[in-house]
Amino acid sequence: MVRKVGAGLQAAPAFVRPPPRLVDWSIFAIVCFEAVSGLVSFTVGSVAWWPLFWAHRIAGLTLIVLLGFKLARVRHRLTNSGQWVPSTVLSVVTLLSVVGVLATGISWVFGLDVRLSQWTLLSVHVGFGLVLVPLMLWHLTTRFRLPKRRDFDRRRTILQYTVLLVGGAVAYRGQEFANRFLNGPGADRRFTGSQPRDGAGNESFPITAWVADDPAPVELSDWTLTVRGAVESPLELEYRDLSADTERQALLDCTSGWYTVQQWRGLRVGDVLDAAGVDEEGQFVRFVSVTGYRWSLPIDEARDALLATHVGGERLSHGHGAPLRLVAPGRRGFQWVKWVERVDVRRRGDPAQWVVTLVSGFD
Structure with missing residues (x-):
């Protein structure tokens, strides 16, 4: 799976793919934003706060694409056990946490309401998120590389991230439309993601x-x-x-x-x-x-x-x-x-x- 995702995104035109260091720091920034916005969203419930919930979901979908770019670059380290070092294990655990966050979040948005013991998928999603932040910080210390000036082509960088965010917004609205069109279990969620009782x-x-x-x-x-x-x-x-x-x-x-x-x-x-x-x-x-x-x-x-x-x-x-x-x-x-x-x-x-x-x- 990692090999297929990586190969597909590696074949994307160069102007579409942000520089590697920029991808790494963008992933870190989005994870931090998701953690903060997720925690804040737990304290607000009035409709006036709907932009926060939208931003949280759009950023999460954008993270999927950035993660794909990341996997395209490092897939050979993950698929070749001979190249594994101690930090590779941390990378794999961090990757599994990211996948857990994304999978449970998307499943919940589509209305899947399964329980793990007394925990809803939303609670499991939060749990993965709380674990992911310290894992990301730890992972960052093993491969710390600040972006360099050449990583920023102002016009291209703005265009790349505009496309990523707009794509995330379109995907989110598409999911909302699919829920309503199919009248699935996620169709009557509140803007907070909560399902009716x-x-x-x-x-x-x-x-x-x-x-x-x-x-x-x-x-x-x-x-x-x-x-x-x-x-x-x-x-x-x-x-x-x-x-x-x-x-x-x-x-x-x-x-x-x-x-x-x-x-x-x-x-x-x-x-x-x-x-x-x-x-x-x-x-x-x-x-x-x-x-x-x-x-x-x-x-x-x-x-x-x-x-x-x-x-x-x-x-x-x-x-x-x-x-x-x-x-x-x-x-x-x-x-x-x-x-x-x-x-x-x-x-x-x-x-x-x-x-x-x-x-x-x-x-």
Whole structure:
């Protein structure tokens, strides 16, 4: 396979193929961009961010062509075991990781929804990507060669990379058209890549937990909602005190690759904040779970969020965050904090929440 791909691209006209060093650094740059854009895409869910998702996919398809140019140049090292050196093994492992990233990403976009244990293909795609970045850095140290001036023919370089990126965009749009034309399983994906989960209520969408968050069911008799921080009158509310009379339809888009539109009912966060009386310096609202997990929203966004007690006309199940779950439209699912027991009004953000999300739930 490597020999065939390499021979085909090696036969491409010279003006189409960027210089070798430029190809190597372009691959590295795209892998870094894909890692950063992929991680950022996990934190945003509003339609305004669609260009980021498009750029991520177009860059991934462009990477396929650049990888082909790379294989065309080094195929003799991979197919001739007599030329293998220790760094060749690293190169092969890195290549397998790249292939894994591309194969799982493309398969997911076309709607293939197979699972490896509890992992969706999208989760496996992310896993390959996280492994690939350090492998690329390691690989780079074994064959570090900076581009030289002669590698850059300004007009030709601009033309080459314009063709590559436009080709990636055309291929992506072609895939989108094919999905819709064939009405395949990928036809109803969101712009985030997530696939729909239909129905209403607790049983209609999956139960997911972030890292180690897996608490025992919350005993309502022992539970209270605490509102504190930059407020005039801290509150302690028992479950029976909650006036869950606000309903809102909101879309939950989970980073594990699915989305659902549900009717949620609960308390408007703005009403809770008004009852406590927010200090003039209060700028952020932090929602804290019984597991220690937490996430913060700017106060204006938080006011319009919901602390849900019900979904689809049913009281929230434990797996979906009972007794209270944050509903934050436009945010990804991991930011919809489950099992909320505390609301903190803060004068500044909480950057440590990124660390806490990785250690919450561990005793």
